[in-house]
Amino acid sequence: xxxxxxxxxxxxxxxxxxxxxxxxxxxxxxxxxxxxxxxxxxxxxxxxxxxxxxxxxxxxxxxxxxxxxxxxxxxxxxxxxxxxxxxxxxxxxxxxxxxxxxxxxxxxxxxxxxxxxxxxxxxxxxxxxxxxxxxxxxxxxxxxxxxxxxxxxxxxxxxxxxxxxxxxxxxxxxxxxxxxxxxxxxxxxxxxxxxxxxxxxxxxxxxxxxxxxxxxxxxxxxxxxxxxxxxxxxxxxxxxxxxxxxxxxxxxxxxxxxxxxxxxxxxxxxxxxxxxxxxxxxxxxxxxxxxxxxxxxxxxxxxxxxxxxxxxxxxxxxxxxxxxxxxxxxxxxxxxxxxxxxxxxxxxxxxxxxxxxxxxxxxxxxxxxxxxxxxxxxxxxxxxxxxxxxxxxxxxxxxxxxxxxxxxxxxxxxxxxxxxxxxxxxxxxxxxxxxxxxxxxxxxxxxxxxxxxxxxxxxxxxxxxxxxxxxxxxxxxxxxxxxxxxxxxxxxxxxxxxxxxxxxxxxxxxxxxxxxxxxxxxxxxxxxxxxxxxxxxxxxxxxxxxxxxxxxxxxxxxxxxxxxxxxxxxxxxxxxxxxxxxxxxxxxxxxxxxxxxxxxxxxxxxxxxxxxxxxxxxxxxxxxxxxxxxxxxxxxxxxxxxxxxxxxxxxxxxxxxxxxxxxxxxxxxxxxxxxx
Ligand SMILES: Nc1ncnc2c1ncn2[C@@H]1O[C@H](COP(=O)(O)OP(=O)(O)OP(=O)(O)O)[C@@H](O)[C@H]1O
Numbered sequence: 001x002x003x004x005x006x007x008x009x010x011x012x013x014x015x016x017x018x019x020x021x022x023x024x025x026x027x028x029x030x031x032x033x034x035x036x037x038x039x040x041x042x043x044x045x046x047x048x049x050x051x052x053x054x055x056x057x058x059x060x061x062x063x064x065x066x067x068x069x070x071x072x073x074x075x076x077x078x079x080x081x082x083x084x085x086x087x088x089x090x091x092x093x094x095x096x097x098x099x100x101x102x103x104x105x106x107x108x109x110x111x112x113x114x115x116x117x118x119x120x121x122x123x124x125x126x127x128x129x130x131x132x133x134x135x136x137x138x139x140x141x142x143x144x145x146x147x148x149x150x151x152x153x154x155x156x157x158x159x160x161x162x163x164x165x166x167x168x169x170x171x172x173x174x175x176x177x178x179x180x181x182x183x184x185x186x187x188x189x190x191x192x193x194x195x196x197x198x199x200x201x202x203x204x205x206x207x208x209x210x211x212x213x214x215x216x217x218x219x220x221x222x223x224x225x226x227x228x229x230x231x232x233x234x235x236x237x238x239x240x241x242x243x244x245x246x247x248x249x250x251x252x253x254x255x256x257x258x259x260x261x262x263x264x265x266x267x268x269x270x271x272x273x274x275x276x277x278x279x280x281x282x283x284x285x286x287x288x289x290x291x292x293x294x295x296x297x298x299x300x301x302x303x304x305x306x307x308x309x310x311x312x313x314x315x316x317x318x319x320x321x322x323x324x325x326x327x328x329x330x331x332x333x334x335x336x337x338x339x340x341x342x343x344x345x346x347x348x349x350x351x352x353x354x355x356x357x358x359x360x361x362x363x364x365x366x367x368x369x370x371x372x373x374x375x376x377x378x379x380x381x382x383x384x385x386x387x388x389x390x391x392x393x394x395x396x397x398x399x400x401x402x403x404x405x406x407x408x409x410x411x412x413x414x415x416x417x418x419x420x421x422x423x424x425x426x427x428x429x430x431x432x433x434x435x436x437x438x439x440x441x442x443x444x445x446x447x448x449x450x451x452x453x454x455x456x457x458x459x460x461x462x463x464x465x466x467x468x469x470x471x472x473x474x475x476x477x478x479x480x481x482x483x484x485x486x487x488x489x490x491x492x493x494x495x496x497x498x499x500x501x502x503x504x505x506x507x508x509x510x511x512x513x514x515x516x517x518x519x520x521x522x523x524x525x526x527x528x529x530x531x532x533x534x535x536x537x538x539x540x541x542x543x544x545x546x547x548x549x550x551x552x553x554x555x556x557x558x559x560x561x562x563x564x565x566x567x568x569x570x571x572x573x574x575x576x577x578x579x580x581x582x583x584x585x586x587x588x589x590x591x592x593x594x595x596x597x598x599x600x601x602x603x604x605x606x607x608x609x610x611x612x613x614x615x616x617x618x619x620x621x622x623x624x625x626x627x628x629x630x631x632x633x634x635x636x637x638x639x640x641x642x643x644x645x646x647x648x649x650x651x652x653x654x655x656x657x658x659x660x661x662x663x664x665x666x667x668x669x670x671x672x673x674x675x676x
Contacts, residue, residue: 011039014046017092018053026085031056038124042111046093051107052125054079055132063666064141064325064355065131068100068107070666078666080627100130107132131668137355138668140329144358145672147332151195151341153397158191159220163382166219169271170212177407180385183209186403187216188382189375193401194340197320199347199363200405201419202613202639206344207256209405210316211263213342215271217241217314218279243279244312245286248322248352249562252611254584256318257286288560289317289327290553293334297555300326304334312339319611320345325356325667347404348423350636350663353607357665364670366404370395398673414441415638415645422635427656434647440464443646450516453648454529456618457508457522457602464644466506466616468526468602472535472545474499475568492571493587500582503547503566505615508603509637510622511629511658517622517650522603530602542567542577542592549604552597557590562608564601567592606637617641620648625657632663 018032035052038044055066057079070078076086090096097103107113107127114123114135126138133141171184186209190196196213198206221241245260247253261280268276292310294303304310315335317323320343323331335341343359347366351357369391371379376387408416414437421429434444440463447453460466478495508526512518516525530536536545546567550559559565565579570591577592606619619637621629634655638645649655 013092017089028060038112047096048110050093062355064137065133067666068103068130072100140325141669143329152401160381166216167383182405184383185385187213195401196342197402198344199366203408203410204405207259211260242312243283243314245316246289246292247318249611250288252319253286258584306333309336310334314340316342318344321349321359322352322610324352324354328358350632361669365395365399366402370399375400419638427659446649446652450525457526464616471499471502475545496580496587507614509606509609509619510603512622517620519603523600526602547601548598549601557594606633609640613642615642616644618646621654623651625654629658630661630663631659634658
């Protein structure tokens with residue numbers, strides 16, 4: 001490292017301040033280490049090191065880049081720090097550039113930074129306009145932007161008359177609520193290019209729509225892909241259409257497959273002229289994205305990539321809000337050019353834990369439409385639906401391929417109203433919804449301490465059911481009936497499925513990991529309470545009835561981060577325990593002692609609950625407000641509830657603060673897609 005002597009004092013002061021903030025828990029250790037590493041690579045000014053610390057810190061919070069405009073105008077807000085914390089760090093770095101262009105000029109001349117228009121020497125930092133990146137994220141954003149632009153922008157030929165014919169069969173009724181049929185529009189739009197994005201809240205019919213889209217593709221593709229030119233189209237002839245279903249987690253994948261099978265089954269009765277049961281049978285199981293791409297242990301590389309693309313014509317990805325930037329880049333890389341990608345997800349949900357908020361970025365125009373006149377004309381011809389005036393405004397190629405579904409079919413009641421209020425940032429309406437539900441679907445409790453809420457964990461809430469007692473009693477009953485040895489009527493597997501279903505109907509979600517209202521504190525308290533009630537007996541780490549969540553992919557045992565299983569006796573080996581995972585209609589199990597990276601899952605984070613729904617969902621907020629406690633988190637927690645939702649707030653005002661707080665992730669994806 002070469003440092004000008006005049007800067008040495010500032011460096012020392014800055015490093016000391018970074019260390020102090022690290023000790024105080026304001027910075028992660030990696031951020032300081034990264035800045036030091038950058039300093040070893042060339043001449044480094046204190047402002048450059050400061051920018052590196054912040055870039056690394058923001059990466060840890062899910063941002064893919066550092067926006068120089070924010071760095072110049074509101075660094076404190078960007079970090080969620082107090083004025084004193086920021087002032088101390090700033091003072092230790094000496095004079096800082098005054099505005100974004102001064103920052104840009106400073107970074108432009110730094111040896112460790114590659115300004116994208118210049119010669120590339122493989123520097124670790126990338127400067128693209130007013131955004132500073134770690135190289136990996138710039139590469140991933142560029143990959144996603146290029147692929148999205150190409151896929152959305154290149155129109156596929158569509159036989160409009162035939163599409164209209166089939167869409168009228170697949171969607172025979174006008175929407176009850178009036179207005180255009182956005183589901184029908186979504187199908188028409190998705191046919192037109194190799195990218196279709198369908199977003200909407202829970203129960204708005206994303207899966208219902210995509211099942212019809214598959215039927216439409218099936219009905220219209222046969223003539224094009226497989227038959228000789230000029231040959232007559234024959235329903236069912238598109239047997240070779242290779243369709244893959246995927247989702248970020250095993251649970252979400254299993255749910256997708258189940259819902260699509262169910263929707264196709266229903267549809268088959270209405271459209272007997274299409275061999276939809278055959279289509280469903282050929283589709284195969286839905287897979288996790290990791291498994292689809294061929295994850296390999298100890299590497300970030302996948303078996304499938306640009307050089308070895310996936311063998312698919314249509315790829316449907318559900319719960320796309322959970323797909324992080326790096327995964328989306330890998331997925332788009334591995335997708336052959338001719339294949340169609342359909343992304344389904346709720347744009348308002350929490351983004352992935354890892355960096356990026358890809359679906360949210362892609363859906364920025366979804367609410368307002370942004371359709372061009374030619375898209376509107378195509379939609380009218382292909383689906384008979386007129387786009388209302390307010391949605392007309394050409395917002396670019398991506399907007400033409402994005403459709404938001406707006407009418408929830410199973411979420412219109414109090415839970416839906418609450419979710420809407422939270423999403424709109426309306427705390428007063430959220431409070432009114434929570435307090436005004438006389439039917440008992442919603443409850444709002446403010447327990448002083450966790451012990452006041454533990455009865456809920458045991459027996460649920462009156463009228464709402466739930467609680468962990470039920471599945472634990474089923475385990476006991478299985479013991480009494482000798483089911484563990486497979487001797488019970490219906491067999492061991494049926495019993496396991498019943499126990500798993502009972503467990504899956506109820507869950508306690510936490511906004512945070514630490515503290516008495518966090519995952520760790522509540523899990524311990526619940527375990528103790530259940531043990532005191534005689535419902536479980538803890539003997540060491542593993543015990544019968546212990547629910548666990550896998551915290552790391554393990555290729556040896558085939559379990560993945562986020563998978564949830566229940567510990568039950570092994571029928572083949574008396575005295576030993578296995579962990580059973582539900583996979584839709586089937587069950588998979590692993591010897592408990594083979595699972596190394598797991599944690600108890602009576603309580604789990606809202607983040608990890610994405611892709612799952614529970615009949616009765618309880619969400620506990622902590623006592624203190626914070627930046628992580630944001631609207632998206634509260635919305636995601638509420639929308640995990642199918643029939644009943646209970647909110648626990650030891651301090652009621654925390655709810656208002658959380659609803660007011662928004663998670664904004666810095667990203668350059670939109671700019672890169674626009675090609676600016
Ligand atoms: N146009 C429609 N007509 C009749 N029923 C519908 C329609 N659209 C959706 N439904 C029904 O509404 C329910 C919810 O639909 P679906 O599961 O497709 O929603 P989703 O958006 O995929 O939900 P989630 O976000 O929970 O996955 C289903 O029972 C579905 O059959």
